[in-house]
Amino acid sequence: MIRKVELPALAAEVASWRVGDVLSLSGVVLTARDLAHRRILEACPLDAGERGPDLPFDPTGLPIFHCGPLARRDGVRWTITGLGPTTSARMESTTPAIMARYATPFLIGKGGMGPATRAALVERGGAYLAAVGGTGALGARAVAEVVSVAWLEELGMPDAVWILRLSEYGPLIVTMDSQGRDLHEEVVCAAERTLGNASR
């Protein structure tokens, strides 16, 4: 039932993922949340040409994971002791520009995104994968390697950008796909219809 995906995934493969598919991921992803999104856009506005000089990492082609991990440092080595999704909707206003600028193939988070990201996923053949919130212990065990961390001093542990190599991280559920389907929106609309019917 869980399809194992090796990263980087081919664009055609990501575009073929459909709402309801369940995946696990092995490979490199980048974590970013509110402050990191703003900082990435400040350093590299959409019309600034190639990768801007100020970014200490290259987000090009990496999936973005909405996550503020829990990590422990032993000497120079980092161990992730908690990994899971944060609420993605907070990144709605900054996501389409980042996806366009850095060819972001897909997103991982929880709770879904809004209409602008939905349109960007259709346009770019992307997808949004929902992780199960609150399952940080399972997530920690799926981290094979901390590749690097940036902006740790300035932004703090949760808001820093962590580049992580994952090993069979999942289950991840495709909830927004390249065809414009959005399971989050469908469930809320159905719930509101149910409530509307009940109050009549």
Next chain:
Amino acid sequence: MSGGARWSDVLVEAIRCATVSLPPDVVAGLRRALDGETSDLARLQLGTMLDNARVARASGLPLCQDTGTPVFFVRAGVESPWLADLPGALVDAVRAATDSIPLRPSAIDPFTNRNVGNVGRGVPVIDWDLVPGAEIAITYVAKGGGSENASGLLFVVPGEGTAGVLRAVLAHVVRVAPRACPPVIVGVGIGGTADLALRLAKRALIRPLDARHDDPAVAAFEVELLDAVNRSGIGPMGLGGACTALAVHADFAYRHPASLPVGVALQCWADRRGTVRIPASGIAEVVE
């Protein structure tokens, strides 16, 4: 020896237990929810939550990477000889737990965005409830950001009564629950002033899942609202299913003639809590 130094190990142990170990009533609630689901995605996610609870407990890893804003609900006996030592002891315990478990630094200055750890202005949050007697009971709750963002303060027209309260809370919960890591626990504070309504909602969250309110009318409200929330079909993580909430806990205070404030507080399924009792002797123990 001051009370603070004496209780430090016990308070840190309560925080550690809460961080890595899901309370038995919540585990039972998730199992019941799993039994009641027919949707594959709902079953997959509830199963993953239960797997995570097992792994966290066995490995000592935190249940969730968001180890939360530390909140202490203190029922403080006014005759306890230890009241003066308590605020400092709670702050020290959060500092020690942050280093030893470790907890994620999650206290950020809103003006500078500097992350200072888990102790800062106003944090840990300490809610004081002065009660008769000489005993202190402290319940620690790790309050995740996603569920906190789902809080609400609603003002219902008093003429609409508790039926209006139920409709307003239901509409709010259905709108915000998908982002609060459902199945959630819903706290509802009805009446009082705006701040009191929210405080009652927050305090209601720490009741055991199956404990209904003493007042039969309030208990009936809890049952009716829980049923309505679960009929919405929002389901685990908002992806559809039969269980959106594990419990509804309500409480109330008398209202002004013109006003019917309603506070709503949500807690995610990873409901991390633990209670420490400090009797007059000063010998503290973890009680749950």
